[in-house]
Amino acid sequence: MLILGTGALASLFAARLAATGVQITMLGSWQAAIEALNKEGVSFTDADGNENSFPVTATDDPAKCTGVQYALVLVKAWQTQRAAQQLGQCLGADGLAVTLQNGAGNREMLQAALGVERVATGVTTTGATLLGPGQIKAGGEGLISLGSHPKLRAVADTLLAADFNVEILEDVDSLIWGKLVVNAAINPLTAILGVPNGELLARPESRQLMAELAKEVAAVAAAQNIQLPFEDAVVAAEDVARRTASNHSSMLQDVQRGAPTEIDAICGAVVEAGKIHGIPTPVNDTMWKLVKAKVNSR
Numbered sequence: 001m002l003i004l005g006t007g008a009l010a011s012l013f014a015a016r017l018a019a020t021g022v023q024i025t026m027l028g029s030w031q032a033a034i035e036a037l038n039k040e041g042v043s044f045t046d047a048d049g050n051e052n053s054f055p056v057t058a059t060d061d062p063a064k065c066t067g068v069q070y071a072l073v074l075v076k077a078w079q080t081q082r083a084a085q086q087l088g089q090c091l092g093a094d095g096l097a098v099t100l101q102n103g104a105g106n107r108e109m110l111q112a113a114l115g116v117e118r119v120a121t122g123v124t125t126t127g128a129t130l131l132g133p134g135q136i137k138a139g140g141e142g143l144i145s146l147g148s149h150p151k152l153r154a155v156a157d158t159l160l161a162a163d164f165n166v167e168i169l170e171d172v173d174s175l176i177w178g179k180l181v182v183n184a185a186i187n188p189l190t191a192i193l194g195v196p197n198g199e200l201l202a203r204p205e206s207r208q209l210m211a212e213l214a215k216e217v218a219a220v221a222a223a224q225n226i227q228l229p230f231e232d233a234v235v236a237a238e239d240v241a242r243r244t245a246s247n248h249s250s251m252l253q254d255v256q257r258g259a260p261t262e263i264d265a266i267c268g269a270v271v272e273a274g275k276i277h278g279i280p281t282p283v284n285d286t287m288w289k290l291v292k293a294k295v296n297s298r
Helices: 008-018 031-040 078-088 106-113 152-162 172-193 204-223 232-243 250-259 269-277 282-297
Strands: 003-004 026-029 044-045 051-054 055-061 066-075 093-100 119-124 128-132 135-138 144-147 166-169
Touching: 003 008, 003 055, 003 078, 003 204, 008 026, 008 031, 008 128, 008 250, 026 044, 026 166, 031 055, 055 250, 066 078, 066 152, 078 106, 093 106, 119 172, 144 152, 144 172, 152 166, 166 172, 172 204, 172 232, 172 250, 172 269, 172 282, 204 232, 204 269, 204 282, 250 282, 269 282
Parallel strands: 003 026, 003 066, 026 055, 044 135, 066 093, 093 119, 144 166
Antiparallel strands: 044 051, 119 144, 128 135
């Protein structure tokens, strides 16, 4: 299986799949990670503190991974266009790319490059913390929700064999906007405050902001006639924060590394969709600007 990305979540999936005997190739651009992965494999620390390493192959050259049957897309949203172009070289004619990325717009970019029939969409609330190149620590155990696709069963079975929690749902837009609720409520606040997910629940002010962010996303989804995969957006966001309490969100990790964030594809996407449908999103707009200001200041 091909995994696009060499960051925290990509490394987590690589480790757990490799542990079951799946041969993993990772395609990325982070040279330090590529070197570490080829030399030492993926170094994985589980929730109990047990450390193991699993062999993988890593490269920055899409020509070295052609004819791929299945690919997991786990790059940042701002890297999706490049990933789509690379998959054009890597993915077999009957292959399937599955995006598990954050944010809106990833599916459409991949479909434009690969065709609708070769792209499946999913989301995950599984977390991981990047300790160093090729080194990760498991975060809270989440759920992988996949949109129904004729070719998806083999991928789902492979993930289940690696002890991931997997479900297959019919409504892909529901999955995407359900994840946007969670991402918008948790990621920018953790990035600005510099705290793990669970700390947001311990502070009355941040918990209130979480609720306002989640409600705005839910309102924009409703304006588009998108049925979210849960009844209460606030409860859903708080539940994820609680289950991943010790995890550092991907956006916080990006800010700490001085790397670009996915804020444009999360809060930014909510704000832009809100403008189209006449839904005010002042809290998401503020978070969008604050995270960009924080990144630019570095």
